[in-house]
Amino acid sequence: MSIKILNPGILSLLQDAGRFGKHQIGLTSGGPMDPLAFHWANRLCDNPVGATAIEISVGGFKMESQVDTRIAVTGGEMPVKINGQDVLRWRSYAIARGDQIELGYSQRGCRAYLAVSGGFQVEPEFGSNATVVREKIGGLNGAPLTPDAVIPCQADTQTHCWQVPDNERPHYSKHITLRVIPGYQDHSFDRIQQRLFFHNTFDVSDRCDRMGYRLTGPQVHSSIEGILSEGICLGAIQVPADGQPIVLMNDRQTIGGYPKIGSVLSLDLAKLAQLMPGDKVNFAAITIDRAHNILHLAHSRFHATSLESVDETSTQDD
Amino acid sequence: MKIHVAGENALIVYFGERAGLDTDPKISAAVQRMTQALPTLLGGKLIDLVPSYASLLVLFDPLQTDHLAIRKAIHAATQQSRAEQQQDSRLVVLPAYYAEESGPDLRALAERAELSIDDVIALHQSTEYRVYAIGFAPGFAYLGQVDERIAAPRLSTPRQKVPKGAVAIADRQTAVYPAASPGGWNLIGLCPTPMFNPKAEPSMPVAVGDRIKFKAIEREEFLSLGGQLPEVLV
Numbered sequence: 001m002s003i004k005i006l007n008p009g010i011l012s013l014l015q016d017a018g019r020f021g022k023h024q025i026g027l028t029s030g031g032p033m034d035p036l037a038f039h040w041a042n043r044l045c046d047n048p049v050g051a052t053a054i055e056i057s058v059g060g061f062k063m064e065s066q067v068d069t070r071i072a073v074t075g076g077e078m079p080v081k082i083n084g085q086d087v088l089r090w091r092s093y094a095i096a097r098g099d100q101i102e103l104g105y106s107q108r109g110c111r112a113y114l115a116v117s118g119g120f121q122v123e124p125e126f127g128s129n130a131t132v133v134r135e136k137i138g139g140l141n142g143a144p145l146t147p148d149a150v151i152p153c154q155a156d157t158q159t160h161c162w163q164v165p166d167n168e169r170p171h172y173s174k175h176i177t178l179r180v181i182p183g184y185q186d187h188s189f190d191r192i193q194q195r196l197f198f199h200n201t202f203d204v205s206d207r208c209d210r211m212g213y214r215l216t217g218p219q220v221h222s223s224i225e226g227i228l229s230e231g232i233c234l235g236a237i238q239v240p241a242d243g244q245p246i247v248l249m250n251d252r253q254t255i256g257g258y259p260k261i262g263s264v265l266s267l268d269l270a271k272l273a274q275l276m277p278g279d280k281v282n283f284a285a286i287t288i289d290r291a292h293n294i295l296h297l298a299h300s301r302f303h304a305t306s307l308e309s310v311d312e313t314s315t316q317d318d
Numbered sequence: 319m320k321i322h323v324a325g326e327n328a329l330i331v332y333f334g335e336r337a338g339l340d341t342d343p344k345i346s347a348a349v350q351r352m353t354q355a356l357p358t359l360l361g362g363k364l365i366d367l368v369p370s371y372a373s374l375l376v377l378f379d380p381l382q383t384d385h386l387a388i389r390k391a392i393h394a395a396t397q398q399s400r401a402e403q404q405q406d407s408r409l410v411v412l413p414a415y416y417a418e419e420s421g422p423d424l425r426a427l428a429e430r431a432e433l434s435i436d437d438v439i440a441l442h443q444s445t446e447y448r449v450y451a452i453g454f455a456p457g458f459a460y461l462g463q464v465d466e467r468i469a470a471p472r473l474s475t476p477r478q479k480v481p482k483g484a485v486a487i488a489d490r491q492t493a494v495y496p497a498a499s500p501g502g503w504n505l506i507g508l509c510p511t512p513m514f515n516p517k518a519e520p521s522m523p524v525a526v527g528d529r530i531k532f533k534a535i536e537r538e539e540f541l542s543l544g545g546q547l548p549e550v551l552v
Binding site for chain 1: 454
């Protein structure tokens, strides 16, 4: 029992919650760039937390089911069709063997998640199915999905479907503010440099991928050129000598020697991952304590929100 | 020791006087001791650790704990590792086939250093190195310190493809490329020992803190140990 990829589009990757505890052999974490959309997709299919789903970047994806099951698509605004008929994102659908699911190109929001009941069943590497192309590890042979790839999954006779309440669905804006926890070498950026960083708007450049988002804007300079290579956490903002910040994402290198001004709050990193070249960001400083409060609230809200039951007979977009 | 905030779920511990600038085997040993002590103290609250030259990045689960509790555990780990007998770290010997056919930068490096090729080889294998950090790519171990006389800057134009097993020098660091990849280090030989094998347990023959020595081997031995000469090495 499986699904078959007809067209993987620009970039489609199998991802679970990520690979943890392996930084000491140089493996990065991988995992979904927008964990919120990823977790909703799994909840819509009644899956365990972190079940393996497909992350579809930009769009152009098409698959055929070889099993009766349920699917859900969340995330970036890519038009979804089942057998050529428009359907909704942020809800689950029962599908039958032979059904074709298609995602068009996105106008807003760069990453969508397609989950299937029980999650995709592939052999984990280093404890995870997260695909990290740079490392050639995870997913199917450590590579992006290819045409004709067959991904095992379970049959699901359950046809009850859910939707995410309307007010819980994120709005993908093209200009966002990233909350930053100042840290690492933040003291090497003097008051003027800090002001430049926190009071200006930066553009997302063409050089943005799962490793990092390079931003362009006023040059920001550290008083130190380089440091001994040290561990890099998710969301760290490194500023090389050209003064243009790079926000490090899921597939970042685990160590590096550029000065860093701090790190982006994970909830906002998910929003950054949805941006495309030309979109805009600002930065705002918050304390680590504030960051923890925000994370706890977001976690409680996600778990306290109940999915809405939907009538399976209406699959039409309205 | 200094503790800085790194991110919402990360603190970075700097060892030594000048945060993030000192490289020293004693500091590296302190990093290693804390890397070993923290998992027991933190259990499931710990997500991952990234030891490096003079720092340790501690990643924790902010839904289970907070940075104050982690700071406390870091201080406790310092006390604990002080009390422990300092253990000698493990010595790993890596065979290396040093030759112009396996090390295309060997001649240029020797000329730059005003040494013979044999001197370069002798100096590279006479030093006992320490694994300061693992990163850049899976299984890529940064070893230091290379003898000053054979230290060499990175190539001005990095190679498109450095072969798997390449023994290389950049500044006062040396390494064995775990897989074919682009790279700008000076290539002086080939090592037949796989540095990263996802199917093996453990997947790496070395860990941060280990002591490493290289041992020169002949072409025949290199091939019999499973080493492969790349078709064209330029």
